[in-house]
Amino acid sequence: MVGYFIDLVLVAIFxxxxxxxxxxxxxxxxxxxxxxxxxxxxxxxxxxxTANFNRVGGKGIYRKKTY
Incomplete structure (x- = not known):
């Protein structure tokens, strides 16, 4: 029975x-x-x-780079 649930979870994840x-x-x-x-x-x-927004927080090392 445990094997069935493991298989079910694996198939669902895949x-x-x-x-x-x-x-x-x-x-x-x-x-x-x-x-x-x-x-x-x-x-x-x-x-x-967001051009006129104030920059807040840190040095921007976590800022997402887009294009």
């Missing part, structure tokens, strides 16, 4: 993991092939929105 990975890969391929000039549309809009 199915969820493969589905999530497939979504990320498909999205990145779609952006590269069909994005054209709008590849960084959301990053640019975010930069425009």
């Amino acid at each position: 199915v969820i993991g493969i589905t999530a990975f497939n979504g990320v890969i498909t999205n990145s391929i779609g952006e590269k092939l069909f994005g054209r000039k709008e590849k960084s549309k959301f990053v640019d809009m975010s930069d425009r929105m």
Whole structure:
């Protein structure tokens, strides 16, 4: 019975993991092939929105690098 639950959990993890990975890969391929000039549309809009915000916290070593 324990073996059944271990198998069930492993299959569930693999199915969820493969589905999530497939979504990320498909999205990145779609952006590269069909994005054209709008590849960084959301990053640019975010930069425009936060242009006048005050910088807070540390030296920025944990800041995410985008494009």
